[in-house]
Amino acid sequence: MTDTPAAVTEAPKERRRAPRWRRRLARNPLAIIGITIISLFLAVVAFAPFIAPYLPQTQDLRTTYLPPGTGVSLRGPEGQFGIWVSRSQRSPSRGIEVDDSAAYPVKLFQRGPSYKWLFGLVESDLHLFGVDGPVRYYLLGTDEQGRDVFSRLVHGAWISLFIGLISVGIGLGIGVPVGAISAFMGGWVDMTVQRFVDTLLAFPGILLAIVLVATFGTGLTNLMIAVGIAAIPIYARIIRGSVLSIRNREFVEAARALGRRRMGTLVKHVIPNALAPLIVQSSLQMAIAILFAAGLGFLGLGAKPPQPEWGLMLARGREYLAVAPHVATFPGVAIILVVLGFNLLGDALRDALDPRK
């Protein structure tokens, strides 16, 4: 009992510091990398039309399959440093032709095609960068229709984010209540629900999403729902395990003894204590959902052209891998970076939230 006064006096000091899991997260370099990648990704989604120099659908059939760096030099006509762009185009007979007679500088905060932002509330034509002249600067090259790969990647980022968020949302919104109630009630309710969850889990990986898309049709909306439904059994399983381990603990019994109703106890005491694995899973689920969606897009079962969905862009790039490998390369880099970001964060969260450490 001699400990008690010390604990009481120390308590306020503890409170001023950040919670332990946050301190652990801040000390983990992999977590910092993950958080940085995710923050950049979110920024790209939020400011897409500003970051992308061009609109995703603008085609130019004279500039198809230009690799990155075509017509670009790092010295201006008078030897100045910077990025200078000359007009280049692809001629059917002679390949890529660069017109060296004139070069134009790439500048930050350049006016370009006008766009609407924030659901149409803001109209602007200011872009992060652009060419001060009558040519275009294709940072990551162009695709089969002469569209700017970089602009398409940037404009397509929201699709990946949305798919991830919807998947996590469906998992949390349906999987968690179903799993929690099932575990808390026990008995035949639990039996029935678990057999249902087992059935969904019998479809490994991407197969459940394919089954749903095959049943209800392809397209972006169905794809999002399919990837979301595929997350339900995972969440149901996780929350069930947590609830079962917490259900008979003293504080739950105490709540019940105090006359709290079963649902009240579940919402107020059991679920908050099962949050850690759900948070970890949500980060990993973002990664899984983005991979699934890109995979389905790649198979032609997801987004439809001309949507700038990353998996679909990759699939189109596949057809001319020998001529223009960059078209398939960059969407892949984007996917792996974002997926890696969420995986790193998920791993780090698991370590940080683990009470045994």
Next chain:
Amino acid sequence: MTQYTIRRLLVALPSLLGVLIIVFLMVRLAPGDPALLLAGEFADAATVERIRERFGLNDSMPVQFQRFITGVVQGDLGRSTRTNRPVTQELIDFFPNTVELAVAAIIFALVIGIGLGIISALRPNSWVDALSMILALIGVSMPTFWFGLLAIRFFAVETPIFPVAGRGTFAHLVLPAITLGLSSTGIIARMTRSALLEVLGQDYVRTARAKGGAPRTVVFKHALRNALVPVLTVGGLEFGSLLAGAVITETVFTWPGVGRMLVTSVLSRDYPAVQGTVLLIAVTFIVVNLLVDLVYGLIDPRIRYD
């Protein structure tokens, strides 16, 4: 063990039934007339009528389901509307190719994954550990199709060491197997590392060391043997997923397996073939998981009593 086996079998049965229900409902829930879906879009009115008659699509759902189950048990999954061959025959033709690919992939994943895991666990928190775990994480995060395309680009197009696509020789197998096994490699490497680290901290390992056992003997004979039990379980489960994961890899490498058959069937709305492939993959997955559990119960008796 018998009791454990029976209990485990009883748990698998409802999943099996559930899979059958879902596959049965796929056609019935899809927008449009199921008879039309099963007959294919180019079928004439007489064929559609024949299909409706044959599958009894005017009957009540339970009667239809019963007929569906009977068909499945007898190996009758209907005819592919695309190739007009019995779906069962197509599956018999393609499934061995998928198994071949998945076996090659899991061998690759086990060898490289366990290797990376051991290297990491022997020098925890060193740069070797960090490097192999980052590699493992990249493997997990890598989109299969993208890795496959890169592999084709570098090792089949630019330096033609391996064939671009198709199946036949061992060389045909290399790139698809690595592509398919990549994410499992990452998972197995991470699993091996954590399992081995845990075992290396156990008392019996310390005892073996204290008794003067050579470091190599302690690690490989005492620690690794025990650490590998959960790793092999994960490997078994991964093998089940690989059969489904083959959907993408087979498409990238035009590998003639059930995964590619599934994608082509979905794209051409060939519902009998979609049903057949989905059923086969899901049932195989259940059976593989069941076997993994049973083997696990066999090598680790503790598991039978929980």
